Amino acid sequence: MMTALEKIINTIIYREQALASTQKHLCGHSLLLIINEINLSIVFIFGKNKVKIFHRHNRIADCTLTTTLTTLLKLYNYQEFIKLLHSEKLEVKGDLKIIEVFLATLALDGMEFDLGEHLSPWIGDIIAESISQFVCNRYKLMNYAIKRKKECLSQTIIEELRLSPGSLEMSWLIKEVEECLDILDIFDNRIRLLEIS
Known part of the structure; x- marks a missing residue:
């Protein structure tokens, strides 16, 4: 899993010479991502030509981002990142610029992420597209299920409040x-x- 993630991020970050200034800013820095819900920590170490990803690292990271999985999935643009940061759903320690540049480099601000496009060089177009569609469908199904459960819960609470005696x-x-x-x-x-x- 870590190898696949590493390949995808390397393809995105080091895909163009136009991103040279961004690559230069990230080079030599490290980012520690801690996801509380699933007790997972991922360390990104940015080099000159590629990023390395580890579960643990001996050195203290230049930037540490602590969050939950649901909040992490909302980091699709910089404005959302700032909102979440102010609402204290994200905890950032260290150099804030590293996470800002990392999000901008992943092109989450204006570009839709196409998983199939990034997987196709390693596993072929057909399999990559199948995986991309499967992940997309699963994400939509999960999103729909969560939305339905929220609606059912809110309706149940409203009904209970309505039936409760005054x-x-x-x-x-x-x-x-x-x-x-x-x-x-x-x-x-x-x-x-x-x-x-």
Whole structure:
């Protein structure tokens, strides 16, 4: 998995000479990505001609990004990154510029990511397109399932709130229960008197 990810990122970052200034800025730096939900840490070490990806690294990373998987999937453009950063859904330590340049280099700002295009040089066009369509369909299905579950949950909460008794109904119920308890006490006392006599 790490090798495939490494190849894809290398293809994107080092694809054109036009990105030379970006490559130069990333060169020699490291980025640590921590995904809390799945307890995963990935270290990106940017070299002159390629990026290396590891699970762990002995050195302290120049930039550390801590987030959740759902938040990570929202990092499709710089504005979204800034919003998430201000909402404290992302925690960034170290050089913020590294993550900014990395996102910009991955062309998440204006370009749609085509998985098939990046996989085709290694596994062929047909298989790459099949994998791309499979991943895209799975993502859409997962997105739809999450959306439906959110809708069902919100409808259930609304229905429960609608059916829950109001403060007047609750005070009336408490009063009725207290009256029933008083009646039961009276009956209990009468039974005791009958048993004595």
